[in-house]
Amino acid sequence: MFSARTCSSMRAMLGAAFLTLTLGLLERVVAFDMTRNDNVGRRRYWGQDSANSQQRLSYYCKDSTVDTFPLAFLYIFRGTGGEPVIDFANTCNQWDDSVYSGTALANCSFLAQDIKTCQAAGKIITLSLGGATGQVGFSSDSQAESFADQIWNLFLGGKSSIRPFGDAILDGIDLDIESGTAAHYAAFVSRIRSNAGLTGLTASTYAEARANATAHANSTSHHTTASKDKASKDKDSKPVVDVTSASKYYYITSAPQCPYPDAYIGGALNAAHFDAVYVQFYNNYCGLDQPSDYNFDTWDNWAKTVSPNKEVKVYIGAPGSADAAGEGYVGVSTLANYVSDAQENWSSFGGVMLWDADTAYTNGRFDKGIKTAMVTSGAKFAPKQAHRNETTHTTSKNEEDDSSEPVEKPRAKSRFFRL
Ligand SMILES: *[C@@H]1O[C@H](CO)[C@@H](O)[C@H](O)[C@H]1NC(C)=O
Ligand SMILES: *[C@@H]1O[C@H](CO)[C@@H](O)[C@H](O)[C@H]1NC(C)=O
Ligand SMILES: *[C@@H]1O[C@H](CO)[C@@H](O)[C@H](O)[C@H]1NC(C)=O
Ligand SMILES: *[C@@H]1O[C@H](CO)[C@@H](O)[C@H](O)[C@H]1NC(C)=O
Numbered sequence: 001m002f003s004a005r006t007c008s009s010m011r012a013m014l015g016a017a018f019l020t021l022t023l024g025l026l027e028r029v030v031a032f033d034m035t036r037n038d039n040v041g042r043r044r045y046w047g048q049d050s051a052n053s054q055q056r057l058s059y060y061c062k063d064s065t066v067d068t069f070p071l072a073f074l075y076i077f078r079g080t081g082g083e084p085v086i087d088f089a090n091t092c093n094q095w096d097d098s099v100y101s102g103t104a105l106a107n108c109s110f111l112a113q114d115i116k117t118c119q120a121a122g123k124i125i126t127l128s129l130g131g132a133t134g135q136v137g138f139s140s141d142s143q144a145e146s147f148a149d150q151i152w153n154l155f156l157g158g159k160s161s162i163r164p165f166g167d168a169i170l171d172g173i174d175l176d177i178e179s180g181t182a183a184h185y186a187a188f189v190s191r192i193r194s195n196a197g198l199t200g201l202t203a204s205t206y207a208e209a210r211a212n213a214t215a216h217a218n219s220t221s222h223h224t225t226a227s228k229d230k231a232s233k234d235k236d237s238k239p240v241v242d243v244t245s246a247s248k249y250y251y252i253t254s255a256p257q258c259p260y261p262d263a264y265i266g267g268a269l270n271a272a273h274f275d276a277v278y279v280q281f282y283n284n285y286c287g288l289d290q291p292s293d294y295n296f297d298t299w300d301n302w303a304k305t306v307s308p309n310k311e312v313k314v315y316i317g318a319p320g321s322a323d324a325a326g327e328g329y330v331g332v333s334t335l336a337n338y339v340s341d342a343q344e345n346w347s348s349f350g351g352v353m354l355w356d357a358d359t360a361y362t363n364g365r366f367d368k369g370i371k372t373a374m375v376t377s378g379a380k381f382a383p384k385q386a387h388r389n390e391t392t393h394t395t396s397k398n399e400e401d402d403s404s405e406p407v408e409k410p411r412a413k414s415r416f417f418r419l
């Protein structure tokens with residue numbers, strides 16, 4: 001079914017865009033601690049079929065190595081009838097699928113089940129806006145805010161008579177802006193987060209507040225003799241941050257080029273809340289093939305001193321195969337050195353992003369190779385982690401797997417190795 005849906009001209013056009021996989025940190029739901037520097041998860045762009053063998057989304061979600069899938073791309077902001085246009089190459093596009101009347105927006109509600117299957121498996125599914133051929137941009141903050149409302153209603157927690165992915169609710173937005181004008185993206189991001197009830201919240205404060213709310217609800221609803229002591233004690237731990245208007249955490253990420261600051265999204269990165277940046281260390285002078293100009297330190301400094309979200313994570317973006325980028329491809333062992341270096345030196349390091357899923361898969365499972373390497377370097381740095389002051393972890397202790405077992409160590413460990 002999916003392999004028959006091809007459109008080679010579109011694929012050629014968008015294939016030059018970007019699609020990634022990350023060994024990173026964006027873990028779904030509340031078991032999420034952005035304060036750690038040892039999260040190793042993984043993210044992979046899906047949608048662009050760069051090696052002509054893209055499988056349906058749920059196929060990739062069976063693999064435990066992948067944490068996040070940005071669906072790539074929504075590449076026209078204002079198309080026919082004022083609706084945006086999405087194109088996931090062979091799987092969902094305006095030529096092979098039906099479109100909503102008077103628009104060029106494909107109705108790909110058949111993806112709803114795949115998205116929900118992936119989410120149920122703990123994956124984060126976001127929508128990536130832009131790409132190398134994007135027709136994108138805003139002329140004012142108010143236009144950016146209206147567009148944010150539109151995106152919120154079409155794909156996230158809002159409501160609309162047209163929902164391209166049916167009743168599936170995506171987990172956030174990725175901005176891969178490589179064309180148009182740079183202005184007003186901060187207004188877009190802030191509006192998405194305000195619609196989500198997340199203004200002022202980081203992923204870890206959200207998780208903590210959610211855990212507090214759960215604990216509070218439990219302590220006020222259970223009045224057995226056995227739990228009385230606990231209940232009265234918990235009365236004091238009322239939620240401080242109110243998350244009742246936030247049904248879940250929505251992630252905002254971006255994929256800037258490594259030259260700092262990024263020409264298109266740099267302004268927004270300095271002004272709005274982002275959860276992670278997937279820096280493209282390829283096709284640039286500062287790429288992985290140019291060790292003397294490689295500039296992760298600059299991005300680490302941005303994360304710590306400039307980004308409004310001091311918990312923002314920086315990923316090493318790398319090509320998944322020699323064909324996936326014009327320049328910048330390095331083999332697994334070289335990339336593994338970059339990774340262990342980053343784990344050792346930069347607390348903002350979040351993981352590795354590979355462009356793209358399809359090429360990484362067909363390049364001898366490059367993604368698995370990196371996973372293995374990260375487990376190895378993770379083990380090398382594990383003793384350091386054990387020495388970290390436990391007090392830094394207690395604030396983000398997750399009530400959901402709180403129960404009665406002393407889970408601090410096992411959790412830290414399993415998260416560390418969770419690729
Ligand atoms: C979208 O497609 C689904 C599945 O084919 C169909 O049931 C639904 O009515 C369509 N929605 C609209 C608004 O056309
Ligand atoms: C709160 O109650 C729910 C449902 O009864 C339960 O699943 C959850 O584990 C409890 N959480 C805490 C922190 O006690
Ligand atoms: C969670 O509860 C603790 C104890 O009452 C409180 O100190 C903390 O600020 C709360 N955190 C959030 C994010 O609400
Ligand atoms: C660890 O926490 C204790 C208690 O809060 C504090 O006294 C100590 O300075 C901390 N150590 C480090 C290395 O941060």
Ligand SMILES: CC(=O)N[C@H]1CO[C@H](CO)[C@@H](O)[C@@H]1O
Pocket residue numbers: 341344345
């Ligand atoms: C790239 C980088 O800064 N690497 C350094 C990481 O930390 C180790 C230990 O201090 C240094 O030897 C590396 O040069």
